Amino acid sequence: MTSLPQQGAPWSDLEARMRELAQGDANWRDGRTGMYVFNAGEELERVQKAAYAMFSAENGLGPAAFPSLAQMEREVVGSGLSLLNAPPGAAGSMTSGGTDSIFLAIKAARDHARAKRGLSTNLNIVAPHTVHPAFDKACMVMDIELRRISVKGHLADVEAMGAACDANTLMLVGSAPCFPFGLIDPIEELGELAESKGVWLHVDACVGGYIAPFVRMNGANLPPFDFGVPGVWSISADLHKYGYASKGASTVFFRSEGLREFMTFDAGPWPLGRMITPTLSGTRPGGAIAAAWAVMNHLGVDGYREKQRAVTEARAKIEAGVTKLGFQVLGRPQLGIIAFAHPEVDAFQLYAQMYKRGWHTAALVEPHALHLMLSPKHNEVAGQYLADLEASLREFTNEALAPKYAG
Ligand SMILES: *Cc1c(COP(=O)(O)O)cnc(C)c1O
Secondary structure: OOOOOOOOOOHHHHHHHHHHHHOOOOOHHHOOEOOOOOOOOHHHHHHHHHHHHHOOOOEOOOOOOOHHHHHHHHHHHHHHHHHOOOOOOOEEEEEOOHHHHHHHHHHHHHHHHHHHHOOOOOOEEEEEOOOOOHHHHHHHHHOOEEEEEOOEOOEOOHHHHHHHOOOOEEEEEEEOOOOOOOOOOOHHHHHHHHHHHOOEEEEEOOOOOOOHHHHHHOOOOOOOOOOOOOOEEEEEEEOOOOOOOOOOOEEEEEOOHHHHHHHOEEEEEEOOEEEEEOOOOOOOEHHHHHHHHHHHHHHHHHHHHHHHHHHHHHHHHHHHHHHHOOOEEOOOOOOOEEEEEOOOOOHHHHHHHHHHOOOEOEEEEOOEEEEEEOOOOHHHHHHHHHHHHHHHHHOOOOOOOHHHHHO
């Protein structure tokens, strides 16, 4: 077991040791990861790091002591709200990540249901089977039942979800997009269902909130998924994904300040009186707020459009390439995630081959499929990926099949 060294070491030694440790890590700078890291290039990495370092000691818990952070958070939240078509009076907060944002949206919905609908116990949330396990976690902690409803054509089955609602349903959920398939659920239909039932609709746009608006600006015909749909009451959107911010940054948005108030914690009294905090956190990392602010203002709308164009171009190349290799793409992805399966070769065998070739990606179990979450960097390496995938496929396809994939 390790223990704290008696004598400290100089930074130069530690830096060298840390570089050595990192040798065994996934080679994300070369675009070899299809998950975990969002690689938008070295310049953005420099901006992130410099901004993070500038405010790494400051604490967002104290907006009066650090009005700088309060101002940056307001601007980040304002930018997010405007990208997601929020109406006047909408509100939001920065959080530490998607799980945190989802947790807080559910907390707000629960407290709203208690205050406005008189609900108390045996509460449930109705969601498509494809929603992120963050919903399970939040429901475990808050003692809420999560009803995962089978999807239809990989998308939320609105009719089945409606049938699963009862008087204790506090929230409906749709993803934009869901993580497994990268597909946007029919949010407009879910909005109508939520309105007809008088239930809160949350859109989990953790992995889509900061890419979809720009993909739409770039000309794609995306279905409505944001506050433009009247039934949508809250949205989670991660800055540390397609917002390209440093890790530890997400946003949670509400249709009105009145709804956001249900998220607030008013705790105590204790010897310091009451502690009123907007989110679950006490200490809030200044670095994460500052890095998000700096990256957003460094890119601007034009910069994001360019980065997100690289992502969708990479996806289109991969989609065309894997289709040519005989794979079937699951659904019709429009953003940065794509999943695909081969009719003859199991995805797990291919996954292992690709792993040997240095690719750290994900795989689905329902059904077995390869999964990629693409970054701008992948637009440069899509060809390499496809070449390695073809070579991996050849390891399994017999000679009779091989010519079919040669083309
Ligand atoms: C990533 C993700 C989450 C969870 O976000 P974390 O930042 O990893 O906690 C939730 N929902 C979706 C759709 C996601 O892609």
